[in-house]
Amino acid sequence: MDQSQRARIRAGDAGAFAELFDAHARAVYRYAVRGTADWSAAEDVVSLTFLEAWRLRGTLRPEGDSLLPWLLGIATNVLRNTARSARRHRAALARLPLREAVPDFADELVGRIRDAEQLAAAQRALAALRRGDREVFMLCVWSGLDYAAAAESLGVPVGTVRSRLSRARKRLRALAQKELEQKQEPLGRSGQHSVGRVEPSRSTEEKYR
Template identity: 70%
Template structure:
């Protein structure tokens, strides 16, 4: 009897793990960007996620479907740790004597490009959410996971995912107004989430749902 993908991952099959990377690297990278807002940091999170996944391969449940929620859960934890490390580094740098800083033209240009009203409103609104709320938005709205898969990825009850997403939607509408209509809609208990949850919702790149 042929071993399942999950069984081969648990057994440490390098070829199967390589295929897992090929299948889900883009989804993990996009998820990391949505959590960090920085493509360079997202690439670091991507690498660390698959290193951690290899380390944790024996924890994979032999039964189940797609491993995407498992990987996104690991990426969420890696992003948390990366942010903590960045804050510690920033605090240490702030304690050093400051040197005169000259404006960088490239930074100014990027700032002009990013000065679109919708992007500014979205970034400002997301920054005001609590971290757990940002995480459920990233998983349920952008990554397209249903409530059950997001709950498994974050290791929290399904009801907690629902309440966090509901609070996040209300806050986003309050902070950014009608420009965030793609976050609207009431969850459909029969499906786990609305069609709006699977919308394009400001995706940095198009993801394939596997």
């Protein structure tokens, strides 16, 4: 992004901000999907991220390269707030009387359900990490930011990013090894392990292309 466009965003130019959305909404969406394990919630995170970016446009530095680290830093804060809201919501639901679940067996939902299950499994593994380590892993590994860009997103020193990423990778390798050992144990009555694939829902992602 050239400096004139950055200056236009700082000044509140809606056209320049629309260009920013077109350039980075898909990357923010992918980041949000992995952070929430929920396609619909990820769309909400994208909306909230760009609303907050518009509100904070005046805080942009006059100089710099890509604005993606800035956007992902905002998205990280939105994800934190979303997680807190989700915990409060689950706590409220836990206080309600239980209802009998009615399963939906529509064939067209099967792929979406499998994707959601796999995303949830990935999120459970990441949940075993410290929050700071998890956020660095998502930014550097899943979103492809370098150390400096991730440090800018989170407002921490580059050395902190390096140490957190190293710690996250070490912890995830240990978790993967543990899962592998569990899968090598004798099979249950079914004699099979179910394995799914993680592929984003095209119908949802198309709007961010």
